[in-house]
Amino acid sequence: MHPAPSIILFTVLSGLGFGLMIFLGLGMPAPTGINAFIWFALAYIFAVGGLISSTFHLGNPQRALKAFTQWKTSWLSREAWLSAITLTIMAIYGAGLVFLETRWTALGYLGAACALATVYGTSMIYAQLKTVPRWNHPTTPAMFIAYALAGGSLLAGQVSVSLVLMGCAAALQAFIFFTADTRFAARGHTLETATQLGDIGKVRAFEPPHTGTNYLLHEMVHMIGRKHAQKLQIIALLLLVAPIILLLLPFSHTLAAGAVLAHLAGVLTARWLFFAQAEHVVGLYYGKRG
Amino acid sequence: MGYNQPVVETSPKVSDEIRKTTCYMCACRCGINVHMKDGPDGKRQVAYIEGNKDHPVNQGVLCAKGSAGIMQVNAPSRLRAPLKRVGPRGSGAFEEITWDEAMDIATKTLAPIREKNPEKLAFFTGRDQSQSFTSFWAQGFGTPNYAAHGGFCSVNMAAAGIYTMGGAFWEFGQPDWEHTKLFMLFGVAEDHDSNPIKMGIGKIKARGAKIIGINPIRTGYNAVADEWVGITPGTDGLFILALVHCLLKAGKIDLNYLSQFTNAPVLLNGDESSPDFGLFLRDSDGKPVVMDRTTGKLTAFDAKGVKPDLGASFRKAGYTHRTVFHMMIERYMDDAYAPEAVADRCGITAKRIRAIAAQLADVAFNQAIELDHEWTDFRGTKHTKMIGRPVSMHAMRGISAHANGFQTCRALHMLQIILGAVETPGGMRFKPPYPKPATAHPKPHCKVTPNAPLDGPHLGFVHGPEDLCLKDDGSPARIDKAFTWDNPMSAHGLMHMVISNAHAGDPYKIDTLFMYMANMSWNSSMNIGGVHKMLTDTDEDGNYVIPNIIYSDAYSSEMVAYADLVLPDTTYLERHDCISLLDRPICEADAVADAIRWPVIEPDRDVRGFQSMLCDLGARLNLPGFVNEDGTQKYKDYADYITHHIRRPGIGPLAGWRTGEDGLQNGRGDANDAQLDTYIENGGFWMEHLPEGANYYKPWNMRYQEWAVKMGFYDSVQPYIFQLYVEPMRKFQRAAEGHGDRQPPDHLRKRIIDTLDPLPIWYSNAAENKADAFPVTALTQRPMAMYHSWGSQNAWLRQIHGRNPLYVPTKIWEANGFSEGDWALVTSPHGKITVPVAHQASLNENTVWTWNAIGKRKGAWALDKNAPEATKGFLLNHLIHELLPPKGDGLRWANSDPVTGQAAWFDLKVRIEKTTAPKESQPQMPAIKSPVGKGPDHLAWKTGK
Amino acid sequence: MTELPTQTEKKLGLVIDLDTCVGCHACVISCKGWNTENYGAPLSDQDPYGAAPTGTFLNRVHSYEVQPETGPAQLIHFPKSCLHCEDAPCVTVCPTGASYKRVEDGIVLVNESDCIGCGLCAWACPYGAREMDQDQGVMKKCTLCVDRIYNENLPAEDREPACVRTCPAGARHFGDLGDPDSEVSQLVAERGGLDLMPEQGTKPVNQYLPPRLKDDYTNTGEIDILAPLLDPVAPDAKGLLGWLDKALEKL
Numbered sequence A: 001m002h003p004a005p006s007i008i009l010f011t012v013l014s015g016l017g018f019g020l021m022i023f024l025g026l027g028m029p030a031p032t033g034i035n036a037f038i039w040f041a042l043a044y045i046f047a048v049g050g051l052i053s054s055t056f057h058l059g060n061p062q063r064a065l066k067a068f069t070q071w072k073t074s075w076l077s078r079e080a081w082l083s084a085i086t087l088t089i090m091a092i093y094g095a096g097l098v099f100l101e102t103r104w105t106a107l108g109y110l111g112a113a114c115a116l117a118t119v120y121g122t123s124m125i126y127a128q129l130k131t132v133p134r135w136n137h138p139t140t141p142a143m144f145i146a147y148a149l150a151g152g153s154l155l156a157g158q159v160s161v162s163l164v165l166m167g168c169a170a171a172l173q174a175f176i177f178f179t180a181d182t183r184f185a186a187r188g189h190t191l192e193t194a195t196q197l198g199d200i201g202k203v204r205a206f207e208p209p210h211t212g213t214n215y216l217l218h219e220m221v222h223m224i225g226r227k228h229a230q231k232l233q234i235i236a237l238l239l240l241v242a243p244i245i246l247l248l249l250p251f252s253h254t255l256a257a258g259a260v261l262a263h264l265a266g267v268l269t270a271r272w273l274f275f276a277q278a279e280h281v282v283g284l285y286y287g288k289r290g
Numbered sequence B: 001m002g003y004n005q006p007v008v009e010t011s012p013k014v015s016d017e018i019r020k021t022t023c024y025m026c027a028c029r030c031g032i033n034v035h036m037k038d039g040p041d042g043k044r045q046v047a048y049i050e051g052n053k054d055h056p057v058n059q060g061v062l063c064a065k066g067s068a069g070i071m072q073v074n075a076p077s078r079l080r081a082p083l084k085r086v087g088p089r090g091s092g093a094f095e096e097i098t099w100d101e102a103m104d105i106a107t108k109t110l111a112p113i114r115e116k117n118p119e120k121l122a123f124f125t126g127r128d129q130s131q132s133f134t135s136f137w138a139q140g141f142g143t144p145n146y147a148a149h150g151g152f153c154s155v156n157m158a159a160a161g162i163y164t165m166g167g168a169f170w171e172f173g174q175p176d177w178e179h180t181k182l183f184m185l186f187g188v189a190e191d192h193d194s195n196p197i198k199m200g201i202g203k204i205k206a207r208g209a210k211i212i213g214i215n216p217i218r219t220g221y222n223a224v225a226d227e228w229v230g231i232t233p234g235t236d237g238l239f240i241l242a243l244v245h246c247l248l249k250a251g252k253i254d255l256n257y258l259s260q261f262t263n264a265p266v267l268l269n270g271d272e273s274s275p276d277f278g279l280f281l282r283d284s285d286g287k288p289v290v291m292d293r294t295t296g297k298l299t300a301f302d303a304k305g306v307k308p309d310l311g312a313s314f315r316k317a318g319y320t321h322r323t324v325f326h327m328m329i330e331r332y333m334d335d336a337y338a339p340e341a342v343a344d345r346c347g348i349t350a351k352r353i354r355a356i357a358a359q360l361a362d363v364a365f366n367q368a369i370e371l372d373h374e375w376t377d378f379r380g381t382k383h384t385k386m387i388g389r390p391v392s393m394h395a396m397r398g399i400s401a402h403a404n405g406f407q408t409c410r411a412l413h414m415l416q417i418i419l420g421a422v423e424t425p426g427g428m429r430f431k432p433p434y435p436k437p438a439t440a441h442p443k444p445h446c447k448v449t450p451n452a453p454l455d456g457p458h459l460g461f462v463h464g465p466e467d468l469c470l471k472d473d474g475s476p477a478r479i480d481k482a483f484t485w486d487n488p489m490s491a492h493g494l495m496h497m498v499i500s501n502a503h504a505g506d507p508y509k510i511d512t513l514f515m516y517m518a519n520m521s522w523n524s525s526m527n528i529g530g531v532h533k534m535l536t537d538t539d540e541d542g543n544y545v546i547p548n549i550i551y552s553d554a555y556s557s558e559m560v561a562y563a564d565l566v567l568p569d570t571t572y573l574e575r576h577d578c579i580s581l582l583d584r585p586i587c588e589a590d591a592v593a594d595a596i597r598w599p600v601i602e603p604d605r606d607v608r609g610f611q612s613m614l615c616d617l618g619a620r621l622n623l624p625g626f627v628n629e630d631g632t633q634k635y636k637d638y639a640d641y642i643t644h645h646i647r648r649p650g651i652g653p654l655a656g657w658r659t660g661e662d663g664l665q666n667g668r669g670d671a672n673d674a675q676l677d678t679y680i681e682n683g684g685f686w687m688e689h690l691p692e693g694a695n696y697y698k699p700w701n702m703r704y705q706e707w708a709v710k711m712g713f714y715d716s717v718q719p720y721i722f723q724l725y726v727e728p729m730r731k732f733q734r735a736a737e738g739h740g741d742r743q744p745p746d747h748l749r750k751r752i753i754d755t756l757d758p759l760p761i762w763y764s765n766a767a768e769n770k771a772d773a774f775p776v777t778a779l780t781q782r783p784m785a786m787y788h789s790w791g792s793q794n795a796w797l798r799q800i801h802g803r804n805p806l807y808v809p810t811k812i813w814e815a816n817g818f819s820e821g822d823w824a825l826v827t828s829p830h831g832k833i834t835v836p837v838a839h840q841a842s843l844n845e846n847t848v849w850t851w852n853a854i855g856k857r858k859g860a861w862a863l864d865k866n867a868p869e870a871t872k873g874f875l876l877n878h879l880i881h882e883l884l885p886p887k888g889d890g891l892r893w894a895n896s897d898p899v900t901g902q903a904a905w906f907d908l909k910v911r912i913e914k915t916t917a918p919k920e921s922q923p924q925m926p927a928i929k930s931p932v933g934k935g936p937d938h939l940a941w942k943t944g945k
Numbered sequence C: 001m002t003e004l005p006t007q008t009e010k011k012l013g014l015v016i017d018l019d020t021c022v023g024c025h026a027c028v029i030s031c032k033g034w035n036t037e038n039y040g041a042p043l044s045d046q047d048p049y050g051a052a053p054t055g056t057f058l059n060r061v062h063s064y065e066v067q068p069e070t071g072p073a074q075l076i077h078f079p080k081s082c083l084h085c086e087d088a089p090c091v092t093v094c095p096t097g098a099s100y101k102r103v104e105d106g107i108v109l110v111n112e113s114d115c116i117g118c119g120l121c122a123w124a125c126p127y128g129a130r131e132m133d134q135d136q137g138v139m140k141k142c143t144l145c146v147d148r149i150y151n152e153n154l155p156a157e158d159r160e161p162a163c164v165r166t167c168p169a170g171a172r173h174f175g176d177l178g179d180p181d182s183e184v185s186q187l188v189a190e191r192g193g194l195d196l197m198p199e200q201g202t203k204p205v206n207q208y209l210p211p212r213l214k215d216d217y218t219n220t221g222e223i224d225i226l227a228p229l230l231d232p233v234a235p236d237a238k239g240l241l242g243w244l245d246k247a248l249e250k251l
């Protein structure tokens, strides 16, 4: 799949934002007043920034509100609702902390749950797609949630929790890197099933339907070299593990900032790969899996 | 809650008006419904084009090019006004001038030529559909130097068909799609009859009948063929003669048909001492004679009730005269034609050849069909049934664009004929006005008189040395050397030799090259770089060696840059045209039909229909036929000519709705002022079905013959027999053997004797093309969704074919270690190109190929300089030369068929090796300056609101 | 409406005959022509005369080479447009309801005025049947020519998709695949019509008729059945003349 910057930013930033909200909702930390304002502003900048970024991927963003209508079937619609609900709840909860210096614990828990659900919703936009076997797997929501929790806890300054969560996220990511390559084949999608010509023999794409490019090729048939991908995978894992080491060192703000940046860079790299390595079945028709 | 869904307008207005005319994105000439909508300026605009369901050619279907017509008539590459060259030739630097000025230049250039040496005008037209008009103009001018493009296209097919059986495949004959059970397709990727062939294949497929595709390349039609024969290029003749061998040997031939309808039983002069040795024995009326089996007497072949004896021999004065069939048996029964003897050269196993022969025999004789149609033949014999041999064949450039193409086409027709599968149910059928024997066609004319018209039509069919176009000193009368000893039966002229001959001043120098609708500096020329040099070469005084070039095109093609004066034509929706029975017909086997084009939109540029322009120019030059007695212009425009021109009494360009004593009549009649309106009302065409019982056996079927006379195809019935043995060829051989007073030059004697064999033969051209050093054949195919060079200016089509790889078979792919994205250096005896490669397994193992005419020159067609057509696309034409590589005899032989002069595009031999990818395909020519600028960077085409 | 109807009254769709398609692209262009002028936004082209032309098309013709175990490789032209799936994932993923499947005929459509151009439906479609128009930012797909097949401004015989009407080889058939007696259903039954990528579970309505057995000579004994047909009637030219005499006698 085409690793569109708008989508990468959307998923990474909103993941971080909602991740942070989870911890704010749980009261970890539970700041008040101006402090709370800063924490919440941070969470909102990430979450809303991500959401705004996602609209750059839209052909007609002015109609974005229509995306709320189909929550019965569409994960994108559900995600719209969940994020709106989460943002609203957390706004009320945050307002309590900032202006009334009151912590409505139950509301916070509800907000945290919604934020978690939002991240899950985001992940399901991808995980639901049977057409992308690499994504269509329980590890996809797990990975989105793991990053949200790891990043959220890191931002929330929950060092010890974060250490565990970042370790989990890195491990999960490593697991995905190691296992996801085979998923496409495991599903049995081949040019033979795509064309139903397998009864005759081995099928090979001969001439493409157009020598020019098109939306499909641009959007869904992104090819990335194996070597290149492997290199990026190692970099991503190193970046994901780096914060753990940094945090294990004696605490300093620079190290903490470094940890956050390393984590962010790691997630961005991994997310870039999440798209770039994802092979859409339509690539089969073009003689390319990619 | 129910399922609620938006309401869709399912009956939107389709258009404000439908205008029915004829497509012209290729020569198939389908009927189209042009849907018009009111545009923002109130003018009707083209909104959508679909096929016309009533039209005989396409019956509603339409190909990709036809459907993309809207992008063609709106292409940014359209020329906008007459252009006068201001920079050096080939640079593309022009200034726009008025039509007055343009016509003035043209008149001043041409009038003095006509005055003194009409032959100094060479007027050649491309794949045009008004040849009966343009040739009439050229005849009036008086130059012998006129032809259309047939010589580099498919004259082998046309000439072999007409000499052999009075009609060719091409667009003159078609398989009996309704009845055929086995269809063999030789060397066709697309053909002129594009939609009808596809429709026919669809019909065969729907019935589950069988298709065998003989083609080194398995794409398109050959991909859907049930059996694919991946033949070695250039060897079809051998393969066909092996089939003939098998069928003869097994007696699986239609003896009745051969004896009644062909010259197989005609007796040949066996007297070696006679100048007529090998010619037909004739009676006192000059008619070839046969021996009647009933009486044992020699009789004219067409005598009433005669039963010609195929096996006859006749002894007189010590000489035995035997039949044509005798000679056929002797030749083709020879083991030289046994499948085992040809298998390796053809790349087809002997077993396979036999299997195909057996299938032919099975379908023709075990699965014969009978239609209950009574008919009477030309000998007066009544038949109660029409016997059909449901084997049909079709072929085109794959067999004709080789230097052995004429004989190969002849061999194919012989195969059809011995099976009795021509003009019989289930076989091949002619489309009116064919069949028409070679003898019913004109002969070529070349007598030049200053200030006077030529002595007759330029092109035609020669019947012996006496008909050649030679001057008194024996030198060629025509600039293209058509109808000379080099290629005596060059029925369509040799457009591909004009530029090189004119440049060389051989046989003489010319003054003006006037061309129309042919991209002769690019995809229709061999040796492109050389042609550019010839077009721009100057003499010691700095004048161009070819002094004047006038060219008419509708678009900014590569050729435009080489003209001194460019006359911009209209597009096909903006003009009148006439698809006439005098020209290339659009008929179906069951019906005669002709059609028009008419301006369904007005040009928005300062352009003029070429033919209308010629009416004007003809009058300015005072050409007979173009001026009235008082010297005024005779035809206001082409529409006027179409309506009022009378070719022969009662015959004009259009056969429908002429006038007679009882009002309107078809075929013959006087001009009708309202004729074009009636055509328009009728959907742009006219069609009349053959009378019942006239549909098959047409050359011999008196009901057809009489109807043909009534329609005006000819003025008296013309029954004839198929010429398995082509006597005129024997006459050329006889001349080469020293008989007669018109004698070929010595260096050509042997070749004439060897190649102008009156019975089909096969010979290889591999050695001449240096196959030992260049072992791979390189071919081109037409893409179905592109027409030569014009498609690339079409925004929709160029997304489908925007560049072309060289397809390489597995063996060569692996030997070179190619992988996807690689490039190759391809070398021929003549040149080198560097191009991208792609792999194809379903390809003859010694053949490479690419799509034809995708490669473009930078700056042409209003495309961006970095258009993939120019940077990655390429032409094989750089590798092909109009002359064969020198063979060391001090002579340069033409790369064409020795019989017809047909350009041998497909004899190209190359070597291929992997190379590092250059930035762009090679060679690259410098960009030409676009006279029309560049196209827009975005399109969202919608006419209606 | 992103919920799929539980059932549709008809299942209109195409049947594409891979044994007959010659790969001419006529259906591609006629589709482009009809649909740029009709339903919804025009099908735009970017850089149409430039170095990297691209544009929106609703129908594309691929070609594949297939290598059987014995015999030469085969080439198959393969047209592909929306298959109007019964279980259309493109519909259920759509957040706006712009994508929907019609109850009356099962046609899957995009209501462009509701489409936000998120592209998710194209991602969900296994077949590459949806293309986002780069000019208008709305999703485009085959409409099964919904504005032709019922169009009362067209003569009855023209009420079929543009691509079907134009296909010169007659490789495209249109009809109700929900009705077992329809011509298309019969064709599918007779020729063994196939679902593309069945493992995706989309239940396509459009069916593909597989190519018939090719190059039969490589693996059957047919040659032997026909071989006697070529038994020589004479060993040589002379003998043949003798045979000829007898044969002519019988005529």
Ligand SMILES: Nc1nc2c(c(=O)[nH]1)N[C@H]1C(S)=C(S)[C@@H](COP(=O)(O)OP(=O)(O)OC[C@H]3O[C@@H](n4cnc5c(=O)[nH]c(N)nc54)[C@H](O)[C@@H]3O)O[C@H]1N2
Binding pocket: B026, B027, B127, B153, B154, B186, B187, B188, B189, B190, B191, B192, B193, B194, B214, B215, B216, B217, B231, B232, B233, B234, B235, B236, B395, B396, B397, B398, B399, B402, B779, B780, B781, B782, B783, B784, B785, B786, B787, B788, B906
């Ligand atoms: N779409 C489209 N239609 C066209 C045209 C076009 O440009 N585009 N051009 C028109 C014109 S001008 C013409 S002349 C006709 C030509 O129509 P075709 O005769 O169909 O022309 P080509 O595409 O040259 O195809 C030649 C075929 O012959 C095969 N071939 C080459 N050598 C041999 C051989 O030795 N033996 C056999 N058996 N096969 C061989 C090639 O593989 C190829 O398939 O098409 C006309 N129609």
Ligand SMILES: Nc1nc2c(c(=O)[nH]1)N[C@H]1C(S)=C(S)[C@@H](COP(=O)(O)OP(=O)(O)OC[C@H]3O[C@@H](n4cnc5c(=O)[nH]c(N)nc54)[C@H](O)[C@@H]3O)O[C@H]1N2
Binding pocket: B126, B127, B149, B152, B153, B154, B516, B517, B518, B519, B520, B523, B524, B525, B552, B553, B554, B555, B556, B557, B558, B559, B569, B570, B571, B572, B610, B780, B781, B787, B788, B789, B790, B852, B853, B876, B877, B905
């Ligand atoms: N390598 C290779 N070369 C080949 C062939 C091959 O098979 N292989 N095939 C050969 C054959 S058979 C042929 S017929 C030739 C074809 O070659 P050309 O006859 O050169 O064909 P086009 O490229 O179509 O060029 C025709 C010209 O007519 C112009 N034109 C289009 N419409 C109109 C119009 O309405 N009015 C006017 N005045 N001009 C118009 C176009 O812009 C173009 O410049 O190519 C030959 N060249």
Ligand code: SF4
Binding pocket: B023, B024, B025, B026, B027, B028, B029, B030, B058, B062, B063, B064, B065, B066, B067, B194, B195
């Ligand atoms: S075959 Fe195509 S381009 Fe040629 S006349 Fe017919 S519709 Fe037009």
Ligand code: SF4
Binding pocket: C081, C082, C083, C084, C085, C088, C089, C090, C091, C108, C124, C125, C126, C127, C128, C129, C130, C141, C202
């Ligand atoms: S083919 Fe694709 S776009 Fe069409 S209904 Fe099926 S999933 Fe949807």
Ligand code: SF4
Binding pocket: C093, C094, C095, C096, C097, C098, C099, C110, C114, C115, C116, C117, C118, C119, C120, C121, C122, C138, C139
């Ligand atoms: S692109 Fe349009 S039709 Fe497709 S899912 Fe998004 S909103 Fe729905």
Ligand code: SF4
Binding pocket: C030, C031, C032, C034, C035, C058, C059, C081, C082, C141, C142, C143, C144, C145, C161, C162, C163, C164
């Ligand atoms: S049915 Fe209509 S929209 Fe669909 S592919 Fe055919 S022409 Fe295009």
Ligand code: SF4
Binding pocket: C020, C021, C022, C023, C024, C025, C026, C027, C028, C061, C077, C079, C166, C167, C168, C169, C170, C171, C172
């Ligand atoms: S129009 Fe028909 S034959 Fe041509 S590509 Fe389309 S389906 Fe195939």
Ligand SMILES: [Mo]
Binding pocket: B152, B153, B154
């Ligand atoms: Mo041609």
